[in-house]
Amino acid sequence: MxxxxxxxxxxxxxxxxxxxxxxxxxxxxxxxxxxxxxxxxxxxxxxxxxxxxxxxxxxxxxxxxxxxxxxxxxxxxxxxxxxxxxxxxxxxxxxxxxxxxxxxxxxxxxxxxxxxxxxxxxxxxxxxxxxxxxxxxxxxxxxxxxxxxxxxxxxxxxxxxxxxxxxxxxxxxxxxGAHPNGIIGEDHDPETHLIPLVLDAASGRRSHIEIFGDDYPTADGTCVRDxxxxxxxxxxxxxxxxxxxxxxxxxxxGNGKGYSVREVIEATERVTALTVPVKVGPRRAGDPAVLIASSERIRGELGWSPRFPDLDSIIGSAWEWRRRHPGGYRGPAVAQAAE
Structure with a gap:
């Protein structure tokens, strides 16, 4: 052994x-x-x-x-x-x-x-x-x-x-995203990542999500990230x-595919069936319009590929974590009914 x-x-x-x-x-x-x-x-x-x-x-x-x-x-x-x-x-x-x-x-x-x-x-x-x-x-x-x-x-x-x-x-x-077991997830203080901030806006924990610039040279004018x-x-x-x-x-x-800020908001509304209040503000200094990774080397050399490649799956796991742990690790977990 x-x-x-x-x-x-x-x-x-x-x-x-x-x-x-x-x-x-x-x-x-x-x-x-x-x-x-x-x-x-x-x-x-x-x-x-x-x-x-x-x-x-x-x-x-x-x-x-x-x-x-x-x-x-x-x-x-x-x-x-x-x-x-x-x-x-x-x-x-x-x-x-x-x-x-x-x-x-x-x-x-x-x-x-x-x-x-x-x-x-x-x-x-x-x-x-x-x-x-x-x-x-x-x-x-x-x-x-x-x-x-x-x-x-x-x-x-x-x-x-x-x-x-x-x-x-x-x-x-x-x-x-978060682990499928629902026990561990994302809990930062302060929170700076887009997806948990958008989820908080959807659930009412934040008044709105601010889009920093909608005049970028992208399909919908908002920044694209992987x-x-x-x-x-x-x-x-x-x-x-x-x-x-x-x-x-x-x-x-990375996934090798980019999603805009507006696409993240739209996916959140699909996953949660909630409305995300949005305000548009000015651009932040230093934010590139597009950042997308090429993972071809690790895919080719080691056979790695994402098991959760689509945005809805990523947001869905993050949403499940936040539903179970509305106070993050500092608050009690909420029991989920069996489906």
Whole structure:
């Protein structure tokens, strides 16, 4: 009988991290979650996973974690991740995200870990020169947040060259949706993602959703983005592990199809059978008209493809989570009647 692999998941109490933890447990991994709970939620971590409340800035805590467990791989999600905040306080992001990740890389290489899967970002590409955005697109980060992720990608490049720590850097576009089990989902404070904000407007938790500009060169004048179900992201994070036996990899992740803000609103009204109050405001500085990912490389090399590719399915799972958890992780779950 094969011994289960043991993995560390930093930021495993957060949105994408918690879904990766669920996927890892479903596939028989032993999971240790490390999270400082500033943005994550203890309730998002299943009881089957070991939990350590600690900060990556604390090298002593990291040393103890790597001494207590022998990890076959590390999944690194922990980061400050608000683009707007990074524009207001670039040092917080350029220093915090980078130094904390360097601490993790140092602890991992010292302990002899040979695999790390890194949650990077499509913000590496800023305003790209072509669509869809593939791995050869020029890297020109659109914010200090994106720049910090690029710093970490470069640090991982040198960790491979110098220490043999192979890494997978996954650059993804607009994670959305929630786990089909209805237990884990998206709960940010503040919430900045479009789909949960539109759902809140539909349910009356917000007075309206504001469209920032309706005069873009798109079919309906609103920005177009590529949305990917969070469970498809989790699947991709696990799918890269075998590739790390031989090399480091970099992949862009997305559905490869864009949806406009108005299309997201219309899909929400279809899924919820509710009306979404809308106001149109001016454009936000720095918002590109279209951002769509090319995932051809990971599809071709690893056989990955989205299991939840259509917008209605993505929004439907997010809506089910919000119906069951109207107060997020901080409030009681609402029991659902059997159908």
């Amino acid at each position: 094969n011994t289960p692999q043991t993995v560390l998941v930093t930021g495993g109490a957060g949105y994408v991290g918690s879904h990766c933890v669920a996927e890892l447990l479903d596939r028989g991994f032993r999971v240790v979650v490390l999270d400082n709970l500033r943005q994550g939620h203890r309730a998002a971590v299943p009881s089957d996973a070991a939990f350590v409340e600690a900060d990556l800035a604390d090298m002593d805590a990291l040393t103890r974690v790597f001494a207590e467990w022998r990890f076959d791989a590390v999944f690194h999600f922990a980061a400050l991740s608000l683009v707007g905040e990074s524009m207001r306080d670039p040092h917080l992001y350029l220093h915090g995200n980078t130094v904390n990740s360097l601490n993790l890389i140092r602890a991992a290489t010292t302990a002899g870990v040979r695999k790390m899967v890194f949650s990077s970002t499509a913000n590496l590409f800023g305003t790209p020169e072509r669509q869809p955005i593939d791995e050869e697109t020029t890297i020109d980060p659109g914010s200090p947040y994106g720049e910090s992720k690029f710093f970490i990608e470069r640090a991982l490049h040198w960790a491979d060259r110098c220490h043999g720590l192979r890494s997978a850097c996954l650059r993804y576009f607009n994670a959305a 949305y990917i179900h969070v469970c498809d992201l989790a699947d991709a994070h696990l799918r890269v592990l075998p590739a790390l036996e031989t090399r480091s990899v970099r992949f862009n992740l």
